[in-house]
Every structure is written in C-alpha cells, then in structure tokens.
Amino acid sequence: MIKTPLVTVFMAAYNAEPFIRQSILSVINQTFGDFQLLIVNDGSTDNTVGVIESIKDPRIKLVHNDGNRGVFYTRNRLLNLAIGKYIAILDSDDVASPDRLELQLAFMESHPDIALCGGNAAVINESGELTGVNYIEPFDETIEVFMLFGNPYINSTAIFKKDVFLALGGYKDYDPAEDFELFTRIAENYPVANLNQTLVNYRIHSNNISIKDNSRQIKNEIRVLHNLRKQLGLTNDELWSAIHLSLYKRQTNQFTVKEYATFLSEVKLANRQTKRYKQNILDEFLFNKWYEILRERKAKAALFLFFDNRLFKWRFCTFKQVRKVFKQSFFSLRNR
Structure with missing residues (x-):
C-alpha cells in the first residue's frame, strides 16, 4: 500500500x-x-x-x-x-x-x-x-x-x-x-x-506577475476589498471604495485627513453591529492606523486630530505616540 x-x-x-x-x-x-x-x-x-x-x-x-x-x-x-x-x-x-x-x-x-x-x-x-x-x-x-x-x-x-x-x-x-x-x-x-x-x-x-499585471491586480483587489466591507455591512459607496483602496496601497495622500477619520470610524461602528472582528482588537488597530495616517501626512493639527474621540482611547495610546504628534504639531506651528 x-x-x-x-x-x-x-x-x-x-x-x-x-x-x-x-x-x-x-x-x-x-x-x-x-x-x-x-x-x-x-x-x-x-x-x-x-x-x-x-x-x-x-x-x-x-x-x-x-x-x-x-x-x-x-x-x-x-x-x-x-x-x-x-x-x-x-x-x-x-x-x-x-x-x-x-x-x-x-x-x-x-x-x-x-x-x-x-x-x-x-x-x-x-x-x-x-x-x-x-x-x-x-x-x-x-x-x-x-x-x-x-x-x-x-x-x-x-x-x-x-x-x-x-x-x-x-x-x-x-x-x-x-x-x-x-x-x-x-x-x-x-x-x-x-x-x-x-x-x-x-x-x-x-517578470513578477504583480509587476507585469498591476492594473488587473488593482481591479481585483478592489473586488476583494468590497467583499471585506460587505462582511461589515458597509455600503458599496464609491468614496468608501476609493478611500479603502488608498489605505490598502498605503497612499494616504489621496483624501483629506478628516475623510480618513470618517472612514475608519465607520468601519468601527459597522463592526459593532456585525461583530465580524473582535471589537477591542479592531479598535486598537484602527487607532494605530489613524496614528500612521497623521504621521505620514505630517498633519499640522496632528495633536488635536490624534485625540479624535471616534478613534482615540487612552489604553491604546503610548507615550511615544503622544510625544511624536506633539512635536509634529509644535514644529508646524513654529514654522508658520
């Protein structure tokens, strides 16, 4: 045998x-x-x-x-x-x-x-x-x-x-x-x-496929991201789709900082209804994603935005993060 x-x-x-x-x-x-x-x-x-x-x-x-x-x-x-x-x-x-x-x-x-x-x-x-x-x-x-x-x-x-x-x-x-x-x-x-x-x-x-077929890959990644939003019960809104793709591609200069905050908070709220992900894990991940966006965008009002009550929770926050967004905001004001 x-x-x-x-x-x-x-x-x-x-x-x-x-x-x-x-x-x-x-x-x-x-x-x-x-x-x-x-x-x-x-x-x-x-x-x-x-x-x-x-x-x-x-x-x-x-x-x-x-x-x-x-x-x-x-x-x-x-x-x-x-x-x-x-x-x-x-x-x-x-x-x-x-x-x-x-x-x-x-x-x-x-x-x-x-x-x-x-x-x-x-x-x-x-x-x-x-x-x-x-x-x-x-x-x-x-x-x-x-x-x-x-x-x-x-x-x-x-x-x-x-x-x-x-x-x-x-x-x-x-x-x-x-x-x-x-x-x-x-x-x-x-x-x-x-x-x-x-x-x-x-x-x-x-000759990597991901390099040669980039446009087709993006088209099908959009379809996958749509499926993921659907699991959360988020509507197939064109703006949400575009914001979601920009976050997936780590191109966080495509939309306003407030639009990113709104999208992330909508994901957070949608999950409370569908319970697709463990809420505490999702909330912390979204907060850190929000911090990344502020740092990448070099947002002038970073300190104020950092404490957006839709995404911020003290237990997710580190002293290092607060120090960095404070310095970012301080130097932005000083260089006006």
Whole structure:
C-alpha cells in the first residue's frame, strides 16, 4: 500500500527556466521529507519542462496544462491532484528555507483548529542575492483585522488544510489577486495564523506577475476589498471604495485627513453591529492606523486630530505616540 504524504507542495510553472531548479531543490532538500511536489506546467515555451525532468525524485509529480491557461486555472488543478492533508504553496521563482515544511507542519499538527499559516520572507534579487529587505507579517490576533488594509500572507509561505480548500471551492477568478481572495475567505470561516520566522526567500525580478499585471491586480483587489466591507455591512459607496483602496496601497495622500477619520470610524461602528472582528482588537488597530495616517501626512493639527474621540482611547495610546504628534504639531506651528 502506497503511503499518502502529509503535504502537497504546489508549484505553478510558466517559462520559469531561470529560477525553477533552485526552487525545486529547495523543496527536495527540506528537513521534512514526507511530501508530494506537484508541479503544473502552464504551457511553457522555454526549457522549463527540461529543467524539471532533469531532477530525478519520486516525490515530484509533473502535469501539463493544454496550453497556457493562466494562474487561476492552474492553481485550481489542486482540487483534483493534491493528495496531502495540507497544501503548501511555493512559487517557481522563490526559494524555501530548509526547515520551512518542518516548522509549519509541526505548528499545524499541534494546532488543529488553524486552517491557514504563513510567515516572513527575505527578499532576493534576480541573481538570488539577499537585498537586506525583509517582509515581516503580523503573527498575533491582528492578522484578520490586518486583512482589511493589506495582505498578511506572502503566497510562497502559505500552507492550508486541503479539506478547507475543497470546502471553499478552491481559488476564484481574481487573478492575479486570487491568493489574497482565498486567504480572506479562509479567514472569514476558520482561525488563521502566521509564524514569526523566515520561511522563504522571495525573489523580485522584472517578470513578477504583480509587476507585469498591476492594473488587473488593482481591479481585483478592489473586488476583494468590497467583499471585506460587505462582511461589515458597509455600503458599496464609491468614496468608501476609493478611500479603502488608498489605505490598502498605503497612499494616504489621496483624501483629506478628516475623510480618513470618517472612514475608519465607520468601519468601527459597522463592526459593532456585525461583530465580524473582535471589537477591542479592531479598535486598537484602527487607532494605530489613524496614528500612521497623521504621521505620514505630517498633519499640522496632528495633536488635536490624534485625540479624535471616534478613534482615540487612552489604553491604546503610548507615550511615544503622544510625544511624536506633539512635536509634529509644535514644529508646524513654529514654522508658520
């Protein structure tokens, strides 16, 4: 009887010849060896297939799409092909840390309520050299709330339960934001987590999908953000949509400070009705988001605005925050 591996590592590949060998070897050389490496070739026209086939390991399963079908179709082949209890994602240009699977599977097995787990990443360049940039993701109770304003999951660090993936119907057509959309659906229905450890080297290069398909990504991110507001019962107001997107993109110069305060307070009030998020966690997160906006905008009346009673609570406030907004307001007045 053939033993079923604990985890399926999934890799979608399209013209990945320059990087895929390093990606595959980073899986083959994991400290945890009970895996299936499922690679779906999405109609590559370079030597991607040749590189894959040159690596001999019985844990590798290579399948081919009938032409270039795109990320959404390719990733949903997991619905029928994944055989592990868990599904771990690794993009064909990224490199897994040697103990990535061991760390995540130990966590998932000891926390059976968790449906999705990610972690941090170190950024590498096209040549595979560390850039010194690190992506540090939230790993406490703020993860779900963070999703309102950003994606707390680096795709190549994600591992999730296969039965949850099947129950939710897999990926939806939000390419190239289909990973973020899936993660929001998982978080809506199940507990999620992140490990405060570096799990992958994330490669930045000219052919990154998020760089090439930026306009399409923004369009589908807007759809995801709409879904998140809908969970809160917020109307699909065009102004709210635009403000929400600017916060997601960290472009806080698009609207007035008062408009941002109103939007954040509306989120806070809406959650009191729907109870989508734990109110104390959301309130503190929104207050800190408000502080970030004031600092980024260099608002002259920062001290007065900081104490906006719709968002401010003393228990969320630190002395350092008060000192910074006081100095900001003082120097603004002095330089008039």
